[in-house]
Amino acid sequence: MNKTTAHKPVPFEQSAGRYLADTQLRRNIGHAAQTIRAKRANAVNELSDWEDLREAGRLIKERVMNNLDSYLLQLEESVIKAGGHVHWATDGEDANRIITGLVKRKGVTEVVKVKSITTDEIKLNDALEKEGIHALETDLAELIVQLAGDEPSHILVPAIHKNRSEIRDLFKEKLNIEHLSDKPADLAEAARLYLRKNFLKATVGISGANFAVAETGTVVVVESEGNGRMCTTLPDTLITVMGIEKIIPKWQDFEVFMQLLPRSSTAERMNPYNNFWTGISDGDGPQEFHLILLDNGRTKVLADETGRQTLFCIRCSACLNVCPVYERTGGHAYHSVYPGPIGAILTPQLRGLQDQSAASLPYASSLCGACYEVCPVKINIPEVLVHLRGKVVEYKKEHGGIGHKTDTIHLGMKFMARTFQTRNRYERLQRLGKIGQKLFVKDGAISRLPGELAKWTSIRDVKPIPKQTFREWWRERK
Amino acid sequence: MVEGAKMSESKDVILGRIRGALKKEVSDKADDLLALPDILRSYEQQSSHSDEEKLHLFAERVSEYRAVTEIIAEEDTGERIRTICSESGVKSLVVPGGIDEKWVSTLDDGVRLLRDEPEPLTKEELNNSDAVLTGAFLGVAQTGTIILNAGTGQGRRVLTLLPDFHICVIRQEQIVGIIPQAIKKLDSTVIETGRPVTMISGPSATSDIELNRVEGVHGPRRLHVLVIKQKS
Ligand code: SF4
Numbered sequence: 001m002n003k004t005t006a007h008k009p010v011p012f013e014q015s016a017g018r019y020l021a022d023t024q025l026r027r028n029i030g031h032a033a034q035t036i037r038a039k040r041a042n043a044v045n046e047l048s049d050w051e052d053l054r055e056a057g058r059l060i061k062e063r064v065m066n067n068l069d070s071y072l073l074q075l076e077e078s079v080i081k082a083g084g085h086v087h088w089a090t091d092g093e094d095a096n097r098i099i100t101g102l103v104k105r106k107g108v109t110e111v112v113k114v115k116s117i118t119t120d121e122i123k124l125n126d127a128l129e130k131e132g133i134h135a136l137e138t139d140l141a142e143l144i145v146q147l148a149g150d151e152p153s154h155i156l157v158p159a160i161h162k163n164r165s166e167i168r169d170l171f172k173e174k175l176n177i178e179h180l181s182d183k184p185a186d187l188a189e190a191a192r193l194y195l196r197k198n199f200l201k202a203t204v205g206i207s208g209a210n211f212a213v214a215e216t217g218t219v220v221v222v223e224s225e226g227n228g229r230m231c232t233t234l235p236d237t238l239i240t241v242m243g244i245e246k247i248i249p250k251w252q253d254f255e256v257f258m259q260l261l262p263r264s265s266t267a268e269r270m271n272p273y274n275n276f277w278t279g280i281s282d283g284d285g286p287q288e289f290h291l292i293l294l295d296n297g298r299t300k301v302l303a304d305e306t307g308r309q310t311l312f313c314i315r316c317s318a319c320l321n322v323c324p325v326y327e328r329t330g331g332h333a334y335h336s337v338y339p340g341p342i343g344a345i346l347t348p349q350l351r352g353l354q355d356q357s358a359a360s361l362p363y364a365s366s367l368c369g370a371c372y373e374v375c376p377v378k379i380n381i382p383e384v385l386v387h388l389r390g391k392v393v394e395y396k397k398e399h400g401g402i403g404h405k406t407d408t409i410h411l412g413m414k415f416m417a418r419t420f421q422t423r424n425r426y427e428r429l430q431r432l433g434k435i436g437q438k439l440f441v442k443d444g445a446i447s448r449l450p451g452e453l454a455k456w457t458s459i460r461d462v463k464p465i466p467k468q469t470f471r472e473w474w475r476e477r478k
Numbered sequence: 479m480v481e482g483a484k485m486s487e488s489k490d491v492i493l494g495r496i497r498g499a500l501k502k503e504v505s506d507k508a509d510d511l512l513a514l515p516d517i518l519r520s521y522e523q524q525s526s527h528s529d530e531e532k533l534h535l536f537a538e539r540v541s542e543y544r545a546v547t548e549i550i551a552e553e554d555t556g557e558r559i560r561t562i563c564s565e566s567g568v569k570s571l572v573v574p575g576g577i578d579e580k581w582v583s584t585l586d587d588g589v590r591l592l593r594d595e596p597e598p599l600t601k602e603e604l605n606n607s608d609a610v611l612t613g614a615f616l617g618v619a620q621t622g623t624i625i626l627n628a629g630t631g632q633g634r635r636v637l638t639l640l641p642d643f644h645i646c647v648i649r650q651e652q653i654v655g656i657i658p659q660a661i662k663k664l665d666s667t668v669i670e671t672g673r674p675v676t677m678i679s680g681p682s683a684t685s686d687i688e689l690n691r692v693e694g695v696h697g698p699r700r701l702h703v704l705v706i707k708q709k710s
Binding site: 048049052053055056059060063066067068069070071072073074082087088089090094138139140141184185188191192195196199200214215216218224225226227229230233234244249251252254255256258259262268269270271272273274275276277278279281283284285293295299300302303 | 488489496499500511514518519520543605620621634635636664668669676681684692697698
């Protein structure tokens with residue numbers, strides 16, 4: 001993928017500002033979030049045992065994490081027994097090296113891909129490109145994103161930031177189509193024709209996985225368009241990359257997840273296609289199957305007892321659509337392939353707190369709790385957010401050195417603590433403030449403070465101290 | 479063997495990290511997992527629908543995905559398939575091995591049957607065909623889902639993928655109420671035979687462009703389901 005818009009990772013509060021100013025993006029995302037929110041509520045309310053399913057989902061995932069080593073070994077054994085190969089990858093580089101090697105051995109320079117956030121996470125397409133292998137994204141939205149050299153902005157609807165006329169112009173230019181309307185059906189048809197040609201000649205397919213069953217080695221790709229079916233059926237060789245947390249113990253567990261996932265993600269009773277395969281089947285589909293088990297920071301998440309639940313995530317994106325912060329900033333502001341509330345807890349744990357951009361994410365939340373309420377596996381996102389904020393502060397204390405001690409927030413908090421200690425000090429400061437603020441109050445609010453204090457007002461308005469404070473009013477009353 | 483050595487190294491590293499994270503010693507996996515009691519499954523595992531209710535719910539829910547659904551009598555199956563093909567201008571019809579011959583014995587003369595057995599059809603033949611006719615393994619009433627398990631009368635996965643029009647015949651007896659019942663019935667397919675399973679709920683769809691649902695970005699754009707009513 002040739003990225004023309006490589007985003008430089010900056011803290012969330014800075015990048016959010018830029019996206020807030022983009023009204024088209026806000027309109028698209030707002031519309032999408034509202035639509036999916038209402039639909040999801042309907043799909044969920046239809047099931048009287050929804051809470052029981054959520055509880056079971058959480059329990060299953062909890063069990064997986066607590067026995068992850070054993071389940072991985074069981075999965076490996078099952079996949080091999082079913083005729084597949086298993087590879088272990090400690091990080092993205094490791095995984096990319098394995099995959100590139102496999103593709104090169106097949107002697108091809110083009111592979112077809114079905115959307116997978118995990119392969120975005122490890123930047124697989126870039127790694128393949130470096131070795132002269134082009135990975136063709138086959139989801140409509142991913143194709144749009146890839147043609148535009150852009151990055152996805154939503155787990156489920158990655159091209160949510162593009163409108164139809166932008167897409168038409170893109171297709172006309174990149175797919176060499178002379179006449180094309182901007183009707184969604186026509187745009188989809190253009191993509192269909194272009195991609196079908198490529199599917200028929202593809203010999204290697206690459207996919208992610210929604211779940212893999214330890215007991216049987218069965219892998220599933222859940223999808224809408226049918227390109228998942230194409231990628232996992234047509235090529236002779238199939239390479240599937242999955243994070244080690246995607247395991248479920250038994251085939252029976254699909255009773256739970258095939259209900260939780262579709263209703264939470266596309267807000268349907270069932271999404272159009274679910275593709276389950278177990279190793280290879282004679283004469284049906286790929287005759288060579290490779291499963292890559294990826295760590296890439298997941299074991300770090302596992303080690304944190306509060307953070308561990310983050311690994312339960314089944315990537316449904318329900319938490320994005322209810323998040324008031326995500327709804328206003330969109331996905332790109334998170335500078336990660338995992339946006340929204342789940343991104344705010346997953347990214348800092350995967351990347352580590354030394355990454356300033358990642359360390360700012362736990363603050364990208366008002367802690368309203370809507371994400372926890374909708375999460376189909378009951379991840380307590382607000383709890384993890386608060387926990388991570390604590391860790392960020394600790395990290396700064398340990399690694400901040402003198403820089404941290406003279407940090408404005410640190411000094412400010414110290415000063416405030418002293419001020420609140422005695423009544424006299426507090427009231428004296430209020431009187432001083434009332435005089436001092438005269439220069440800055442405009443239309444009943446302070447939007448700009450000078451010097452170091454400007455940092456505080458750069459992202460919020462401050463209410464001025466009133467002419468008569470509560471304490472003064474109380475004394476006069478008596 | 480450099481590659482092989484690196485691989486088992488990565489495996490040991492990951493397993494080591496996991497055990498470190500969980501603060502546990504090397505564990506014997508078989509005993510470990512068998513010793514675990516099953517988790518609490520308080521969700522519904524049986525549906526309360528009568529056969530009649532399941533039939534109508536299934537037909538209704540499949541239709542809601544913009545598929546065409548009809549409930550028919552067994553003896554009308556061949557005639558319905560003939561009419562559907564002639565009304566849709568189907569000139570070539572793909573059929574898997576083991577298809578019920580009565581379903582295709584009355585097709586109009588102009589319709590060419592493309593049989594996948596004994597010689598499998600090529601991708602090009604499938605891509606150029608007009609439609610595919612298959613049976614099914616299960617139907618799920620609550621979600622309007624058709625489940626294929628590559629069994630007799632269903633064939634290879636690719637058969638129902640490349641043709642633009644899928645005509646699927648399912649018997650009322652094959653319809654279950656809810657997802658857990660379907661998963662249970664698939665036990666032997668997956669655990670014993672390891673055959674692939676495909677769940678189909680309506681035609682191919684996307685809502686990627688400004689969230690408008692559009693049919694058929696990749697898979698069959700039309701799905702026509704014939705449900706054969708159980709003889710009473
Ligand atoms: S955290 Fe929960 S709601 Fe959010 S994507 Fe993951 S499973 Fe879905």
